[in-house]
Amino acid sequence: xxxxxxxxxxxxxxxxxAVVALASACGETxxxxxxxxxxxxxxxxxxxxxxxxxxxxxxxxxxxxIRTRATRSPMGRMDVPRNLFLDGDxxxxxxxxxxxxxxxxxxxxxxxxxxxxGACPSGIRCGRVGAGQELYGAVAxxxxxxxxxxxxxxxxxxxxxxxxxxxxxxxxxxxxxxNLVDLGQGxxxxxxxxxxxxxxxxxxxxxxxxxxxxAPSFARFLYVAVAAKPDTLGPGRFLRVDDAVALPxxxxxxxxxxxxxxxxxxxxxxxxxxxxxxxRRASALVAGLRGNAASGRRSPGVAFPRSRP
Amino acid sequence: MGFSAPNSxxxxxxxxxxxxxxxxxxxxxxxxxxxxxRRGFTVVGDEPAIEGERFARVxxxxxxxxxxxxxxxxxxxxxxRLFVRDGRPIVRLDVRYPESSGIARRVAVFHPTGAVTSDxxxxxxxxxxxxxxxxxxxxALSIALSPGEASAxxxxxxxxxxxxxxxxxTCDPTLPSPCGDDGYCAAGVCHDGDGGVPPLPPEPDRRRFxxxxxxxxxxxxxxxxxxxxxxxxxxxxxxxxxxxxxxWAFWHGFTGALRSLRDWHTLTPxxxxxxxxxxFPVCFVEGDADASRAIAPSDPSLADVLVSHTATDQSLGFxxxxxxxxxxxxxxxxxxxGLDDVDWNxxxxxxxxxxxxxxERLGYLLxxxxxxxxxxxxxxxxxxxxxxxxxxxxxxxxxxxxxxxRGVVCDHRPALHVPVTSDVAxxxxxxxxxxxxxxxxxxxxxxxxxxxxxxSSEDPFAPALATMRRDARGVVFxxxxxxxxxxxxxxxxxxxxxxxxxxxxATNPLRTVGLFDAxxxxxxxxxxxxxxxxxxxxxxxxxxxxxxxxxxxxxxxxAGSASDFLAHASRGLAHVRTFGRRTSGALSxxxxxxxxxxxxxxxxxxxxxxxxGATHVDHGVVPDEDVLPRQSDLLADRDTxxxxxxxxxxxxAP
Numbered sequence: 001x002x003x004x005x006x007x008x009x010x011x012x013x014x015x016x017x018a019v020v021a022l023a024s025a026c027g028e029t030x031x032x033x034x035x036x037x038x039x040x041x042x043x044x045x046x047x048x049x050x051x052x053x054x055x056x057x058x059x060x061x062x063x064x065x066i067r068t069r070a071t072r073s074p075m076g077r078m079d080v081p082r083n084l085f086l087d088g089d090x091x092x093x094x095x096x097x098x099x100x101x102x103x104x105x106x107x108x109x110x111x112x113x114x115x116x117x118g119a120c121p122s123g124i125r126c127g128r129v130g131a132g133q134e135l136y137g138a139v140a141x142x143x144x145x146x147x148x149x150x151x152x153x154x155x156x157x158x159x160x161x162x163x164x165x166x167x168x169x170x171x172x173x174x175x176x177x178x179n180l181v182d183l184g185q186g187x188x189x190x191x192x193x194x195x196x197x198x199x200x201x202x203x204x205x206x207x208x209x210x211x212x213x214x215a216p217s218f219a220r221f222l223y224v225a226v227a228a229k230p231d232t233l234g235p236g237r238f239l240r241v242d243d244a245v246a247l248p249x250x251x252x253x254x255x256x257x258x259x260x261x262x263x264x265x266x267x268x269x270x271x272x273x274x275x276x277x278x279x280r281r282a283s284a285l286v287a288g289l290r291g292n293a294a295s296g297r298r299s300p301g302v303a304f305p306r307s308r309p
Numbered sequence: 310m311g312f313s314a315p316n317s318x319x320x321x322x323x324x325x326x327x328x329x330x331x332x333x334x335x336x337x338x339x340x341x342x343x344x345x346x347r348r349g350f351t352v353v354g355d356e357p358a359i360e361g362e363r364f365a366r367v368x369x370x371x372x373x374x375x376x377x378x379x380x381x382x383x384x385x386x387x388x389x390r391l392f393v394r395d396g397r398p399i400v401r402l403d404v405r406y407p408e409s410s411g412i413a414r415r416v417a418v419f420h421p422t423g424a425v426t427s428d429x430x431x432x433x434x435x436x437x438x439x440x441x442x443x444x445x446x447x448x449a450l451s452i453a454l455s456p457g458e459a460s461a462x463x464x465x466x467x468x469x470x471x472x473x474x475x476x477x478x479t480c481d482p483t484l485p486s487p488c489g490d491d492g493y494c495a496a497g498v499c500h501d502g503d504g505g506v507p508p509l510p511p512e513p514d515r516r517r518f519x520x521x522x523x524x525x526x527x528x529x530x531x532x533x534x535x536x537x538x539x540x541x542x543x544x545x546x547x548x549x550x551x552x553x554x555x556x557w558a559f560w561h562g563f564t565g566a567l568r569s570l571r572d573w574h575t576l577t578p579x580x581x582x583x584x585x586x587x588x589f590p591v592c593f594v595e596g597d598a599d600a601s602r603a604i605a606p607s608d609p610s611l612a613d614v615l616v617s618h619t620a621t622d623q624s625l626g627f628x629x630x631x632x633x634x635x636x637x638x639x640x641x642x643x644x645x646x647g648l649d650d651v652d653w654n655x656x657x658x659x660x661x662x663x664x665x666x667x668x669e670r671l672g673y674l675l676x677x678x679x680x681x682x683x684x685x686x687x688x689x690x691x692x693x694x695x696x697x698x699x700x701x702x703x704x705x706x707x708x709x710x711x712x713x714x715r716g717v718v719c720d721h722r723p724a725l726h727v728p729v730t731s732d733v734a735x736x737x738x739x740x741x742x743x744x745x746x747x748x749x750x751x752x753x754x755x756x757x758x759x760x761x762x763x764x765s766s767e768d769p770f771a772p773a774l775a776t777m778r779r780d781a782r783g784v785v786f787x788x789x790x791x792x793x794x795x796x797x798x799x800x801x802x803x804x805x806x807x808x809x810x811x812x813x814x815a816t817n818p819l820r821t822v823g824l825f826d827a828x829x830x831x832x833x834x835x836x837x838x839x840x841x842x843x844x845x846x847x848x849x850x851x852x853x854x855x856x857x858x859x860x861x862x863x864x865x866x867x868a869g870s871a872s873d874f875l876a877h878a879s880r881g882l883a884h885v886r887t888f889g890r891r892t893s894g895a896l897s898x899x900x901x902x903x904x905x906x907x908x909x910x911x912x913x914x915x916x917x918x919x920x921x922g923a924t925h926v927d928h929g930v931v932p933d934e935d936v937l938p939r940q941s942d943l944l945a946d947r948d949t950x951x952x953x954x955x956x957x958x959x960x961x962a963p
Binding site for chain 2: 065078079092095096098099100111113140143183217248
């Protein structure tokens with residue numbers, strides 16, 4: 001396969017047809033750049049979580065394809081500069097601190113785990129949310145106009161559960177909630193409501209896109225919250241969240257993200273309800289971070305201990 | 310010498326199944342097949358590896374997992390490549406030379422190339438790093454986990470010759486661009502900037518990045534006054550990086566645009582180590598050089614800079630009360646605040662009249678970015694005590710410690726006035742709050758002290774507050790280093806000593822497009838107050854059972870964020886008085902971001918609106934008594950600010 005002084009690259013794109021076509025390209029043909037999938041150009045990758053599968057979902061034999069390759073922009077989706085999500089595709093989100101996405105798990109904040117590489121539809125990193133957890137993505141609202149929200153949620157492959165996870169069923173979009181919430185409210189006001197987005201299954205992917213038109217929220221501490229409904233996710237299984245886009249209705253929406261949708265559904269948050277408890281918990285946890293500069297002066301890593309600069 | 314991103318198409322060799330082999334040119338490789346005995350690595354064999362049959366999972370790593378690579382014997386240049394999964398490990402090529410060689414350490418940080426696989430792996434690579442094998446360096450692969458991450462998978466490391474060897478060169482930091490456009494000067498040596506930052510994004514990503522972050526700042530950054538003051542310049546500087554020709558020029562330009570906001574919460578810590586001549590365990594404070602003004606006049610607009618305290622084991626010849634007159638010919642504050650284009654750690658108050666941040670950081674800045682310092686040393690004992698000598702100008706390179714030092718924390722406190730261990734007294738290093746009867750008081754007098762830097766939770770303060778409520782007749786809150794904390798903790802803290810009040814609303818991070826755009830006056834402010842009335846955003850302080858008979862002296866020198874809020878909550882009360890310096894005017898929250906290779910940054914977001922509709926970001930809280938430490942007091946081991954506060958407590962005692 002290799003010859004001294006030359007580089008031979010077998011290049012794979014993520015469709016079964018392409019894999020078959022490129023099998024003959026192995027070895028002797030230097031891959032032209034055009035055979036690489038362009039950065040974040042609507043790449044469709046197998047959506048299993050690190051499972052060695054080919055795109056028809058069958059388990060490969062030793063001789064079969066283990067993985068396919070593609071190229072992505074490490075900075076993710078930047079073709080929607082006015083995206084109202086603070087970081088719609090997780091490329092600038094870390095595991096802890098007051099990051100664009102935060103995870104509430106076991107009555108504490110984070111740490112937020114990530115999937116990487118081709119397991120995510122945009123960029124090289126996406127968020128994970130497991131059973132009993134809520135993932136909150138920071139988003140801004142126009143002052144007075146409605147805005148459109150769209151979030152990609154990858155459903156877990158049934159086989160991705162750990163061996164001790166017990167029986168599990170395939171999830172559908174109805175097993176996931178995606179809501180616009182205000183983490184600054186925290187007062188149990190019976191008139192408080194959240195805005196729930198509807199999900200639709202994405203053809204050819206084990207994933208959903210949740211979309212809707214949201215009403216503006218003046219001076220509120222806004223997040224889009226993603227969670228699996230109770231008793232749908234077992235241990236070792238998680239949703240992947242990525243490619244979140246929000247834009248004022250006055251801006252053109254990327255056509256690849258689907259047709260225009262209807263208004264998000266208003267859901268009252270009744271005192272003591274599950275939603276109320278979750279919101280109060282998240283509000284209290286985030287309040288503990290606000291204004292916290294001590295954690296804000298971050299070290300670049302642990303490899304270079306240094307004095308406070 | 311612009312760096313182009315390592316071409317992922319030329320890395321590794323792939324077979325039809327998607328398994329990789331190392332390239333023929335690889336100088337050193339690591340398959341991670343048998344690395345499990347090394348600290349921090351666990352070998353995984355039941356999932357497909359990128360190369361070979363196994364890969365490594367990095368976890369439970371205290372610091373960094375470290376693999377020493379094959380010995381390099383020639384003057385060479387290398388690029389490292391590695392595949393990682395399910396995490397964002399901070400991976401570095403680390404080239405360390407024997408101290409006798411005099412050659413500075415060189416480090417190259419890995420960043421994603423854009424190559425990904427369907428099973429979650431992605432490739433990372435370093436910029437070319439020169440290695441002078443003739444000097445017998447140790448070349449190692451260092452892997453650390455990003456903050457908060459529990460593990461990451463790694464596989465298929467290869468070290469490939471790439472680039473041209475370039476020797477280390479010296480530089481003069483007082484010259485403009487002493488290392489050209491692609492590097493920086495620290496400790497008198499030019500450092501390759503590309504090794505520490507992500508690669509230059511290719512087009513069209515470069516221009517998209519600029520447009521994207523322009524919108525991030527425009528939508529989410531700042532408060533009313535800080536946006537009007539800093540945003541136009543920052544956006545203009547951001548636009549300029551579209552034409553950058555190297556990774557360093559691009560990312561240094563990006564972080565420079567952020568630093569130009571001059572906002573207390575806006576930070577761009579370098580993802581690389583900035584080398585220094587050595588430790589500089591000397592702490593400075595803004596002061597009143599009353600003992601040496603005849604020798605060197607004071608600046609009309611900037612405070613004098615005095616030595617507050619030093620490490621007890623090494624002090625570079627400095628002592629409390631000495632004066633730093635100039636750095637490279639400029640006032641020390643002007644010099645420090647002029648380093649934004651060099652110093653990724655630059656830190657400013659929002660309030661433009663506040664300079665304590667720059668003074669606090671002089672011990673970091675001097676051994677890295679200065680050439681010469683002008684000093685006045687003074688006599689502390691004997692018949693000539695309190696007198697000072699002539700101005701001496703010395704090269705910073707000559708101010709080196711010998712061996713190790715215990716170091717010292719710069720906290721604007723010449724002394725600690727509550728009972729502490731000798732170690733804490735010597736280093737000023739402590740975690741939780743310090744509390745006790747003031748050393749200058751007695752149980753009968755009942756004056757206590759509480760010393761702390763940050764308050765993220767009320768819990769560690771509960772025992773002190775309980776004692777204070779029960780026994781104290783007066784208390785000194787020594788918050789001269791105010792790192793903030795959480796607003797909720799400040800609200801709880803004030804319940805011990807002030808009557809209840811709702812003072813205003815904190816908007817949290819800015820989440821409404823254009824909310825703080827001009828014109829923004831009292832009408833707009835009151836609309837925000839009305840929108841947030843009754844929510845968790847109200848700044849509600851005090852309690853009905855507070856001890857409002859307790860006299861409280863709050864000492865301030867450098868206070869931002871939640872510490873600003875504490876100072877704000879302490880104003881206008883007859884039994885509470887603030888002493889020291891104006892606070893930083895950072896009454897907001899922030900947004901943090903993290904990219905690859907340990908590159909993280911944050912910017913301030915939000916504002917505080919009081920009941921009148923006025924916003925407070927950029928406007929520090931003015932203390933009741935603006936007090937500077939006097940040089941003559943420092944020379945006599947007296948703490949001017951503390952003594953003024955104690956005198957006020959005593960004046961009001963029944």
